[in-house]
Amino acid sequence: MRVRRWAADIGLGVVFAVVLAFWASRLADSWGGGYWRFGCAAGAVVCAIALARRLDLARAATAGLAVAGTAVLAAGFAGLPGEPGPGAALGLAVLVGSAVRSLPLRPACAVAAGGFAVAAGSLFTAHSLAAGVPAVTVMNMLAWLTAVVAGLCPRLLDARRRAVAERVRRAERLTLARELHDVVAHHVTGIVVQAQAARLVARRSPEKAGDALAAIEAAGSDAMAAMRRVVGLLRDGDDAGGPATTEPGPLRDLVGRFEAEGREGPEGRQEREGRQVRLRLPDEEETAVWPPEVTSTVYRVVQESLTNITRHAPRARAVTVSVERDRDAVTVEVADDSPAGPARHVPRGGYGLLGMRERVQALGGTLRAGPRPGGGWSVLATLPLSGPLSGPLSGPLSGRDRR
The missing domain is CATH 3.30.565.10 (Histidine kinase-like ATPase, C-terminal domain)
Known part of the structure; x- marks a missing residue:
């Protein structure tokens, strides 16, 4: 992962250098003199901040916007070529896209709004608006829009994946809750009923206490087996919480246990009919x-x-x-x-x-x-x-x- 990041940053640095060199040569040809120095210096600073964004993205984005905004104001008052130039626009696009992709919602929106303000502020450096929107403004707006879309798409995909994962976890919790209730509560209810009966049987007919305790032991064993099936559900993810069958055997066993529990009431007396x-x-x-x-x-x-x-x-x-x-x-x-x-x-x-x-x-x-x-x-x-x-x-x- 680190190697990929280093490789990506090195490649991005090469792109920044090429764009800055190209823009400097174009300014030297069209404006002459040293007009290219200010734009390239501002662009180089913004690009350097963009390369250092992994250290602290929020501060890097704030610093990049501040440098670009200052360059816009300075160029407007000093009559320099339009700012932000292509190098600064590319560096801002990297910062804005990364912020929209990774920062919390409010800081991400703040950085996106700041990027839009800087892109729109390039109108201030335009030397003539008679021919329509200046090319530098169009370039900055396109760079800002591309950055926002590039950051927003993976952010929305991540949010969707988290929502799906949360639904899956919730479904698993509900499945486990149903299994615990259906499997364990059924056996525990039988144990409670038989324990109530055994306590009074031991008091009134001690000779029958052994049978009552044996029934409780059998019910406890069934409860342990049910718990093992629930644990199997957790381990394997299958519906191991109980028999997946309507064959006569399992259902007749279930009904038989239900009838046996009803033959002796909780007060310890033998019911006539059950x-x-x-x-x-x-x-x-x-x-x-x-x-x-x-x-x-x-x-x-x-x-x-x-x-x-x-x-x-x-x-x-x-x-x-x-x-x-x-x-x-x-x-x-x-x-x-x-x-x-x-x-x-x-x-x-x-x-x-x-x-x-x-x-x-x-x-x-x-x-x-x-x-x-x-x-x-x-x-x-x-x-x-x-x-x-x-x-x-x-x-x-x-x-x-x-x-």
Whole structure:
């Protein structure tokens, strides 16, 4: 990198020297005498400052503008050839372009405005305006405009790249947040429920405490496995947060754990009926051709819905989990029969329903969550198998907001 910079500066110095020598010869031929000395001296100083711009760009740009502005005033009062000349104009163009490219917004705008003022100030050195805008002014304006465009284009490209990178980082953070909530919260909820039951079981029926602790140990192992999958997501960037499948095995295991958690209430007593879950799944041959992002989202919607029932509808005794294909879309519905009451109200601020909405929306699907007409609560998601569905994410999201 340093070698390239040195090479670029050496090449730029050669260009500066050639332009200054050419302009000196032209002034000597047209004006004669020593009129070329002042313009070449001012141009050489501005070019030297431009070559030293990497030391402190803001100060270098300020110094270059000051020297060029002083040269304009001196040439105007002394009747010298028009300033800034080609050498000074080229040096100013390098300074203005570098400032617009690299400096913060306000200093960059200030340098650009100063460059425009110096370029327009060349009108002051014009000896006659009868023939229109002097050539020296046109030259300085073109040099200033080229410098601004050359500095602004890469600045805008950098800003766009930063914006894209920020969107990608935000998407990754949201993905990780969803995975942490969907995977870890599901297992931790089960551990909390079983720990509440085990504490009372140990007090009332000590002989059953071993079974309760074994269940907690199994739930903890599942939570550790889930955490490893989330870590895998961080390391590899794949959707390793859970099974990307709607095959009967994983979903039946999920439903089985949900039913087992509901057989024993948090007060330690054995429920007579427990939770009864009706599970309807498509054939394995049919699900085998579904996209993996669809199957993974189906699993997550069912998992989060069951977790919400455990948290916010403990009196629910009948739950229906249905996964069906309707033409070119997959429909997932999780419904319960929980009665209306204070338990239905949950303070806002959770992320479960929000995560489900983001997952479904990312695939172009729709999500509806709300009370059922006959009582209970329903979560209904529709996911397209090919191409995004039209229309925004819809459905009542208030009421018993399970998150």
